[in-house]
Amino acid sequence: MPGLRGDVPVQPGADEARRWLVHELAKPEYAQDPSLLERFLDWFTGLFDGAPTLDLHRGLAALAVVAVVVVVAVVAYRVAGPVRLSRKGAPSAVVLDEDDRSAAELRAAADSAAAAGDWATAVLERFRAVVRSLEERALVEPRPGRTAREAAEAGGDRLPDVAADLTTAAHLFDDVCYGKRTVGPDADASLRALDARAAATRPTARAGLAGVAS
Structure with missing residues (x-):
């Protein structure tokens, strides 16, 4: 053929x-x-x-x-x-989904867990208190479903002096939330310090507002 x-x-x-x-x-x-x-x-x-x-x-x-x-x-x-x-793209846990507690209430819950030696709960509640405090100061817009890393990124944009610490705290929150890490009093103490530093840090102006002011 x-x-x-x-x-x-x-x-x-x-x-x-x-x-x-x-x-x-x-x-x-x-x-x-x-x-x-x-x-x-x-x-x-x-x-x-x-x-x-x-x-x-x-x-x-x-x-x-x-x-x-x-x-x-x-x-x-x-x-x-x-x-x-x-x-x-490892997953990040949602921080405050359908949780309407104030920052003060979240801090109290963290203190109660720490007093009971429940360091995992103390760390989770303490980070939630940090994020809720940023929302109450209007530095971060409240948004259902926001993950820990998203919250850290948004907070770091307004508080660059503590941006790195917020990122570290977000990873800690995720590790504890997903059971990948066992924590103790040192982890809770680090978040206590972050909460205090964030509260004492003045935010940078938003890009749009900075342009108007200039």
């Missing part, structure tokens, strides 16, 4: 397949990482061991190889991409 050659197999033996792959993939556009290419060749040609053979033109086999390379690259990206994003 036209276009077919009786002496050229569709699925060549391992040696023949490797020669074809080397010829096709050794072109400059495929030569960015020779060591990776060699590893791929070793894996791919092993797929032909013991496979039955048919007739096909060598060019079509080369196109099939290129197609396999593209498919493998796309699959690897689709699989690895979400993994990278999940590592960067």
